[in-house]
Amino acid sequence: MTAEIIVVTSGKGGVGKTTTSASLATGLAMAGKKVAVIDFDVGLRNLDLIMGCERRVVYDFVNVVHGEATLKQALIRDKRHDNLFVLAASQTRDKDALTQEGVEKVLDGLSEDGFDYVVCDSPAGIEKGAHLAMYFADHAVVVVNPEVSSVRDSDRILGLLASKTRRAEKGDGPVIQHLLLTRYNPARVAIGEMLSVKDVEEILGIEVVGVIPESENVLTASNNGIPVIVDAASQAGQAYSDTVARILGEERPLRFIDVPKKGFLQRVFGG
Amino acid sequence: MGILDFLKRKPEATATVARERLRIIVAQERSTRGAPDYLPMMRNELLEVIKKYVHVDLDAININFERDSGHEILELSVTLPEGKQAPKSEAKTG
Numbered sequence: 001m002t003a004e005i006i007v008v009t010s011g012k013g014g015v016g017k018t019t020t021s022a023s024l025a026t027g028l029a030m031a032g033k034k035v036a037v038i039d040f041d042v043g044l045r046n047l048d049l050i051m052g053c054e055r056r057v058v059y060d061f062v063n064v065v066h067g068e069a070t071l072k073q074a075l076i077r078d079k080r081h082d083n084l085f086v087l088a089a090s091q092t093r094d095k096d097a098l099t100q101e102g103v104e105k106v107l108d109g110l111s112e113d114g115f116d117y118v119v120c121d122s123p124a125g126i127e128k129g130a131h132l133a134m135y136f137a138d139h140a141v142v143v144v145n146p147e148v149s150s151v152r153d154s155d156r157i158l159g160l161l162a163s164k165t166r167r168a169e170k171g172d173g174p175v176i177q178h179l180l181l182t183r184y185n186p187a188r189v190a191i192g193e194m195l196s197v198k199d200v201e202e203i204l205g206i207e208v209v210g211v212i213p214e215s216e217n218v219l220t221a222s223n224n225g226i227p228v229i230v231d232a233a234s235q236a237g238q239a240y241s242d243t244v245a246r247i248l249g250e251e252r253p254l255r256f257i258d259v260p261k262k263g264f265l266q267r268v269f270g271g
Numbered sequence: 272m273g274i275l276d277f278l279k280r281k282p283e284a285t286a287t288v289a290r291e292r293l294r295i296i297v298a299q300e301r302s303t304r305g306a307p308d309y310l311p312m313m314r315n316e317l318l319e320v321i322k323k324y325v326h327v328d329l330d331a332i333n334i335n336f337e338r339d340s341g342h343e344i345l346e347l348s349v350t351l352p353e354g355k356q357a358p359k360s361e362a363k364t365g
Contacts, residue, residue, distance in 0.1 A: 148289050155297050159304045192284030199290045203297055 003036075003115040005107060006247075007137040007175075009161075011153030013124030015145045016182040019218055021121035022050040023229035023237075024141065027244030029084035030229070033116040036075065038106075039089035040133035041123035042097055048088045052079065052225025062090035064109075065102030071109045080230065095128060103132050126160060136166050139176045139247070141209070145183045146195040154179070155204055178209035178247060185214045186259045197257055210243030212236050213256040306336035306345075317347070325351055 008021040018039075025037035038061060039047035048054040053076045059069035064087070071087075078084035087106075090097055110118050122133035134140060140161050144154040161175045162168055168175070181200055188194040201207055212218075217234035221227060229244070231237040235256045242252045303310055314334055321327055327349060335346040 148293055151293050152296060152300075155300065159301070189286070192286045195286050195289055195293075199286065203290065203293045 001114070002111045003107070003118045004139065005118045005120065005137050006139040006141060007120045007122055007134045008141045008143060009122040009130060009134055009157055010124065010143040010150070011126060011130075011157040012145075012150045015143050015150050016212070016218075017124070017143050018046050018050050018121055019222065019228065020141060020143050020180060020182065020212075020240075021047060021119050022227040023240040024244060024247070025084060025117070025119040026051075026078070026081065026227040027229045027241060028117050028119070028248075029078070029081040031244065031248060032083070034083045034114060035117045035119065036085045036087060036110050036115050037119040037121060038087040039121050040098070040129050041089045041121065042095065042129055043089070043091065044123070045089040045091050047121050048076075048086060049225060050222055051086050051227065053086050053088075054225070057088040060088045060090040061106070062092055062097040064106055065098060071106065071113065098129065098132050100132060100135060104136065107136055126156065131160075131164060134161060134165055134175075137161070137175050138167070139178060141178045141180050141247075143180050143182055144200060144204075146181060146185075146189070146200060148195075151195070151200060151203055158204065158206065177206060179204060179206050180210050180212065180243060181208050182212040183214045184211050184257065186257055189257075190259050197254070208254070209246050210239060211254055211257050212239045212243070302335050304336075306334075310334055310336065317349075321349060327352060 006024070008017050008024065010017050021037055025035050029035045037047065037051070039045060040061075041047075042062065045057075045060070048057050056076050059074035061074070063069040064071055064074045075085040075087055078086065107118060120133045120137065123129040134157075140157075142154050142157055142161075144150050158177060161177060165175050167173060179201070181197060184197070185194055189196045195203075197208055197211055213235050215228075215234060215236035217231055217236050218228050221231055221234075221237075228234060228236045229240040232241070239256055242255060245252055314329070314332055318327070318329055318332055321332070331350040331352075333348045333350075335344075335348075337344045337346070
């Protein structure tokens with residue numbers, strides 16, 4: 001039994017990769033899967049903060065790759081979910097700290113330990129770290145904002161997924177691509193100020209697996225170190241839950257992509 | 272522009288502008304994806320050669336790269352300007 005490897009990637013920075021990795025990994029764990037989420041951003045560790053385990057990092061990904069710690073020592077168990085583990089990025093400035101063989105060894109180790117899913121949180125850009133994060137992937141979640149530079153970069157990434165991955169090189173069938181549109185603002189779409197879901201789908205020639213509305217709850221969640229998917233009352237949290245269910249094969253309609261119609265009371269009293 | 276026109280004027284839908292710009296650039300980038308790194312340089316050098324004979328812009332040269340199983344196709348098309356295109360005298364072949 002081998003673990004399914006999911007890379008969360010985007011090309012452009014700041015679009016919500018780490019937020020998505022944290023919520024995706026947590027959502028898969030909430031669905032009963034054994035999940036590890038790995039921060040590939042060597043030098044700029046951030047996933048630990050979003051997952052709320054920054055003070056429990058003793059060993060990191062690079063330590064495991066270099067044999068300075070075992071996987072068991074480096075995996076940080078999530079406070080809320082027993083079947084969810086975080087592998088933090090190293091803060092070393094050495095960009096060559098990760099190697100393809102080293103990454104493969106860690107992923108194989110996780111498979112042997114009975115993990116169902118490994119979520120790889122890619123760094124921004126298309127350099128080595130991003131390449132290593134996507135290389136072994138079975139699935140890719142390409143995070144995109146409804147904004148020109150992000151859309152263009154994600155098309156670049158879709159091209160790399162189709163050519164620069166182990167699956168592409170070995171002819172094992174394509175990496176399954178999931179497009180996730182984040183920071184979506186239906187009100188701005190309605191007045192023609194923002195690309196719509198349909199626009200992005202048409203430009204990139206791929207359907208979205210989910211749409212996460214722009215939401216204050218995302219910042220609140222990161223302030224608290226609790227993945228936003230745990231906040232079941234928030235729209236962003238619900239949209240992430242839907243997304244995880246779809247990745248697991250369930251069919252769910254898109255929500256929160258239209259401007260909410262205000263009820264009479266809301267119109268009178270605001271809110 | 273009258274006052275009525277001003278009042279009726281809708282804000283320009285910038286999303287439409289974004290969509291059209293993206294359509295063009297994404298299509299262009301896809302057409303050269305996976306192509307050898309020397310293509311942009313080759314395109315510039317070809318432009319220099321073509322310019323000796325006829326004045327064209329960089330936009331007029333379209334390079335398309337396709338990879339089929341077993342072989343690669345490099346397709347090059349140059350849109351020549353309409354009307355007069357008298358070659359510069361010293362640039363004639365010889």
